[in-house]
Amino acid sequence: xxxxxxxxxxxxxxxxxxxxxxxxxxxxxxxxxxxxxxxxxxxxxxxxxxxxxxxxxxxxxxxxxxxxxxxxxxxxxxxxxxxxxxxxxxxxxxxxxxxxxxxxxxxxxxxxxxxxxxxxxxxxxxxxxxxxxxxxxxxxxxxxxxxxxxxxxxxxxxxxxxxxxxxxxxxxx
Amino acid sequence: xxxxxxxxxxxxxxxxxxxxxxxxxxxxxxxxxxxxxxxxxxxxxxxxxxxxxxxxxxxxxxxxxxxxxxxxxxxxxxxxxxxxxxxxxxxxxxxxxxxxxxxxxxxxxxxxxxxxxxxxxxxxxxxxxxxxxxxxxxxxxxxxxxxxxxxxxxxxxxxxxxxxxxxxxxxxxxxxxxx
Numbered sequence: 001x002x003x004x005x006x007x008x009x010x011x012x013x014x015x016x017x018x019x020x021x022x023x024x025x026x027x028x029x030x031x032x033x034x035x036x037x038x039x040x041x042x043x044x045x046x047x048x049x050x051x052x053x054x055x056x057x058x059x060x061x062x063x064x065x066x067x068x069x070x071x072x073x074x075x076x077x078x079x080x081x082x083x084x085x086x087x088x089x090x091x092x093x094x095x096x097x098x099x100x101x102x103x104x105x106x107x108x109x110x111x112x113x114x115x116x117x118x119x120x121x122x123x124x125x126x127x128x129x130x131x132x133x134x135x136x137x138x139x140x141x142x143x144x145x146x147x148x149x150x151x152x153x154x155x156x157x158x159x160x161x162x163x164x165x166x167x168x169x170x171x172x173x
Numbered sequence: 174x175x176x177x178x179x180x181x182x183x184x185x186x187x188x189x190x191x192x193x194x195x196x197x198x199x200x201x202x203x204x205x206x207x208x209x210x211x212x213x214x215x216x217x218x219x220x221x222x223x224x225x226x227x228x229x230x231x232x233x234x235x236x237x238x239x240x241x242x243x244x245x246x247x248x249x250x251x252x253x254x255x256x257x258x259x260x261x262x263x264x265x266x267x268x269x270x271x272x273x274x275x276x277x278x279x280x281x282x283x284x285x286x287x288x289x290x291x292x293x294x295x296x297x298x299x300x301x302x303x304x305x306x307x308x309x310x311x312x313x314x315x316x317x318x319x320x321x322x323x324x325x326x327x328x329x330x331x332x333x334x335x336x337x338x339x340x341x342x343x344x345x346x347x348x349x350x351x352x
Contacts, residue, residue: 143282144247151281158280165249166289172328173292 002028002092005050012043029095034107037098041113044085044094052094055114056084058121060128064154078102079130083110100130109134127152185321192236192262193315194224199235199259201252204242206269209301218304223311232258237314238291243271244284256291262325264314267293269301276300292324 006021006028017036022029032040044052061080077099086093100107109132110117121132122141129150132138143151147162167173200210213220214228229235232255244252256265267287270276273296275285287293294317297310317323321330 156281160281161246161284162281163246163249163284163289165253167253167291172331173324 002094005044005052005092005094006030008047008049009040009044012047013040027093027095029097031097031099034098034100038108038110038113040096041083041085041110045113049090050092050094051087051090052085054086054088055110055116055120056086056093058083058110058117058124060124060130060152062128062152062154079105079128081107081124081130105129106131106133108132111135126150129153186319189319189321193318196223196225196237196264196311196314197227197229197235198225198237198239199230199232199255200228200239200241201255202241203244203248204269204271206241206271206301209304209307210239210241210268213304213307218308220308220311223308223315225311232256233260235259236263238263238265239268240265240272240287240291240293241268243276243278244287244290245282246284247282249284249290252287253290261329262323264295264318264323264325265291265293266310266314267296268307268310270298271300273298294323 003023009018009021009030013036017033017040018030019033020031030040041052044050059082061082063076063078063080079100079102081098081100083096083098084093085096098107105128107130109121111121111134118135118137119141121135122137122139124130125132125135125138126140126142127150139145140147144164146164149156151158200207202210212218220226225237232238236259238256238259240252256263265287267273271278271283272287273293275283277300279285284290295310295314297306299306302310314323318326321327
């Protein structure tokens with residue numbers, strides 16, 4: 001489908017920035033070295049052969065001990081930041097993975113490339129605790145500020161509630 | 174319990190009769206149950222037949238809080254504040270299983286029932302409940318109002334010095350001792 005995108009990436013980034021690439025279910029994906037995250041995104045947006053004008057989605061995966069597609073399992077980073085891109089004019093799409101290890105879960109923000117990444121990165125920070133370097137307003141977006149921890153991490157107990165308010169059971173009201 | 178505590182004047186009866194047929198509802202609609210709530214309010218099922226005609230979108234003008242849909246922990250303070258703003262006496266209906274128990278959500282974000290935060294008089298199960306169930310729940314609430322046994326009605330009586338033991342309050346729907 002969009003092999004042209006992977007070809008362009010391989011031709012432009014020859015210094016090992018593209019850690020792995022492939023096709024799954026008819027869609028192309030590429031695993032990007034963390035320090036090349038923003039340059040690769042900028043290139044995909046600006047290159048006339050890829051023209052990824054549209055930022056579709058940004059989310060995160062907590063591998064928690066398992067390796068992702070193309071990752072060498074033992075030393076694979078715990079978190080994968082996943083970005084879906086689409087070219088409206090050329091009608092092709094690609095999926096990018098950027099690894100963020102557990103001891104330093106950070107990655108550069110994509111806001112300078114696509115403004116729309118702002119709230120998506122806040123969501124990924126809120127639910128997974130991945131920090132986006134350079135984000136102007138990295139606050140929680142779904143959970144409340146008093147919430148401790150990041151609920152979609154695999155080691156967060158899924159039923160652990162952190163109530164803001166409860167009624168006094170002994171009191172009539 | 175003293176016999177005087179159960180002495181109910183004809184005036185209270187009349188007041189409660191008026192209250193049960195002029196419920197001003199505040200619909201706290203958060204989720205898909207809202208569609209069914211609209212159906213209840215629309216002409217086909219017509220909640221107006223029971224006097225609960227006007228949705229008031231200010232809690233200060235309402236005396237029936239209808240909690241329609243999933244309540245998250247984050248919404249808890251807002252829900253409690255709305256309840257506190259309502260004029261007494263006031264009643265609460267939990268509309269659907271999510272508002273009653275949390276429903277099928279069992280996770281970090283969903284409150285396991287709105288009664289964690291506000292006292293609920295009538296629970297209507299269903300996902301969502303049929304309009305007939307809602308009307309049935311409303312009729313149960315009306316009976317409860319007539320008997321003066323809403324949570325808030327009891328609290329007011331106790332605040333005024335009429336101490337009614339909680340055990341004396343019959344479960345909702347038991348009609349054996351009415352009259």
